Amino acid sequence: MAPLFPPFDPEGKPRFGTFGRIPLRVLIPNLVTLLALCSGLTAVRMAVEDRFELALAAIVFAAILDGVDGRLARALKGTSRFGAELDSLADFVNFGCVPALILYMWGLDEVGSMGWIAALLFAICAALRLARFNVMLDDPDRPPFxxxxxxxxxxxxxxxxxxxxxxxxxxxxxxxSATAPLAMIYTIAIGVLMISKLPAWSGKTLGKKVRRDMVLPLFVLVALFAGLLASYPWLVLSVCSVLYLAFLPLSTLRYRALLADYEAEQAREAASGGAPSDVAP
Structure with missing residues (x-):
């Protein structure tokens, strides 16, 4: 008779008949992901109880944990297929379903069925966005940049x-009276931006290496931002949201410039008879 909870290794392959041990470094990132999921689901409860301040704080906390778990997994060399799937499912709940429910309970319900449709569209766009992201990870034709x-x-x-x-x-x-209809349009617009082909700078390469003379100023800026976020959370989040949306056109222009340079380099390599370069310009 097979055991009720068969052990598995970090790659997701069951080990029937033997009880292997899983390194703790593999479990820690998954525990962080589960903590983020708990935070996101708690935000729904807070919204049901009309405690929107705590609901928003829970969403922000879940977003912070989402930025931590992947980096933690790579730092601890604890990445696994199980962790990747769990992270994707948690992201759909935390950043697709939960914000849609919060917005509906906050004010989208004032426009009736159209408000619920807007919430549904946002959640669906989040699911499609995450599914496309998982597929594009294995795309061999993506340029290096x-x-x-x-x-x-x-x-x-x-x-x-x-x-x-x-x-x-x-x-x-x-x-x-105009807030709910405007929020409905805004919700649909953000959903469309998630499934669009708009290049959005990820910032993944930022901060991998910091100059020695910039370490202390960086600490000061992080402490300043944390202090402002704790003291004026809604104002800081409003400003950050507006600045992020305003930065998207600049990100698109930068992507197009890099793509033009990359295609020109590939054309020069092809004309000279050499192999296409894999190095980003």
Whole structure:
């Protein structure tokens, strides 16, 4: 009789008949992902209880943990197929379903069925965005510099920015009769940006190496941002959301410039009879 909970290794292959041990470094990133999932689901409860401040804080905390678990897995050499699938499912719940439910309970319900349709569309776009991301990881035809860009805004950024109407109300912007229809249009627009082909700078290569003279100023800036976020959370999140959306056109221009240089380099290599270069310009 097979054991009720058969052991498995980091690659997801069952070991029937033997009880192997899994390194702790493999489990820690998954535990962080589960903690992020708990935070996202708790945000739904807070929204049901009309405690939107705590709901938003839970979403932000989940987004921070989402940025940590992948880097932690790579740092500990604890990446696995199981962890990747768990992270993708957690992202759909935290940054697709939960923000849509929060927005609907906050004010989208005021426009009736259209508000619910907007929430559904956002959640569906998040699912499609995550599915496309998983497929594109194995694309061999991507240019080397494409690793620095997302195709469409990522799900965590979409979740943070789509909640801008709630931030603005908490800052003091009145919740009038036109707020819900505008929020509905804004929600659909953010969903469309997630599934679009708009290049969004990922920032993955930023901060891998820091100059020695910039270490202390970096610490000061991080401490300053953390202090501002703790003291004026809704204002800081509103400003960050607006700046992120305003930065997207610049990201697109940068991507197109890199693509033009890459294609020109490939054309020169082909004309000279050499193999295409794999080095980013």
């Amino acid at each position: 494409a690793a620095d860009f997302f195709t469409g805004i990522p799900a965590p950024a979409g979740a943070i920015t789509v909640l801008l109407p709630v931030y603005l109300e908490l800052v003091g912007v009145p919740h009038g």
